Amino acid sequence: MxxxxxxxxxxxxxxxxxxxxxxxxxxxxxxxxxxxxxxxxxxxxxxxxxxxxxxxxxxxxxxxxxxxWIRQEPPGAAAAERFGRALARLHREGADGFGAPWPGFIAELPMDNAPAADWPSFYASRRVVPFLEGAGLPAREASLVERAADRFAEVAGPAEPPARIHGDLWSGNVLWSGGSGVLIDPAAHGGHRESDLAMLALFGLPYLDRVLGAYREEWPLAEGWRERVPLHQLHPLLVHVVLFGAGYREALMDAVRRVLAL
Structure with a gap:
């Protein structure tokens, strides 16, 4: 080579x-x-x-x-719709449980992919609480994150089977090619499908409304999914505080307060 x-x-x-x-x-x-x-x-x-x-x-x-090598092209509305339908089919493919049989990473940070009985406990114990120490939050803010984690089971919405998710699906991990989106740099595991959709919204994706519309036609989302977006953004925002510092603290704490208000 x-x-x-x-x-x-x-x-x-x-x-x-x-x-x-x-x-x-x-x-x-x-x-x-x-x-x-x-x-x-x-x-x-x-x-x-x-x-x-x-x-x-x-x-x-x-x-x-x-x-x-993926040859990229400009995104468009039709490609976004095809990607939305493909993403729904990916999630529907499912997983054996919440977690994965391989070690997890997001950027260079290790993540525990050991299985958990349900998604709220997996999300709290494997994705949110483990990153608190590295985030260096003031004690009061860390306490609010822990309070939010204690509420995950109450605010997670209807129970769903494990979805096959990308796990770090911000817009930079979607390459437009061949008339659809191609996924790169995964933190793949069995998780909640709303997590991928919330991550797409966090930093913006071209034609996101078309992606979500086509997704919902392929596989409708449970009632209240829009209100749960901050719940699913807690993990990536906390990771950003760990990786990039206090500039993301305000966004993190806003999401925490919105979860506590659900």
Whole structure:
């Protein structure tokens, strides 16, 4: 394989475009760190790829991940609708439980993917509470997050079976190609489908209204899903506080207060 373009870095990993000996273009992510990080990403991509378009995993080792190159195109309304329907089908593919049989990561941060009996307990014990210490919140704010976590079972809405979710579905992890969206950089696990949709809304996605409309035609959402968006945004906002600092504290605490008001 020959590396052709330096694409910079992300979370301590070097990014390159390359060409295989057979002429195929590839995306290469490399760097040392947690030995299981690339294997986890590869496992998630293969699992999601059973139901939706993702890059092909060509190589996954302790210090390098090689994926097929995705040729991008501008998003459009029709592509957004196709993506919404595909995302609904992905979620409906389901999972064996809440969690995953591989170690979890979001950016470079490890996540516990051990199974839990239900989604509220999984979300509290595996996705929210473990990140509190690293967030460095003042004691009063940390206490409010813990109070919100104690309420998850009350405010989570109707119980749903585990969905097959991306787990870190912000707009930068959706590449537009082939007339739809292609998923990259997953933190894949069995979770709640509203989590992926709330993450798409957190930082904005082109034609999000078309995505959501097509999704709901394919698989309607439970009543009250819009009011639960802050609940599902708690985890990614808390992760952003850990990774990027106090600039995200205001958004996090706004979401916490909205959960406590449900």
């Amino acid at each position: 020959r590396l052709t373009d330096d694409l910079g870095s992300s979370h301590g990993r070097r990014l390159h475009r390359g060409v295989l000996d057979d002429g195929r273009e590839v995306f290469v992510k490399s760097g040392r760190g947690h030995a299981e990080l690339f294997a986890s990403e590869a496992a998630g991509l293969r699992w999601l790829g059973e139901a939706i378009e993702v890059p092909e995993v060509i190589e996954a080792g302790p210090d390098r991940l090689v994926l097929s």
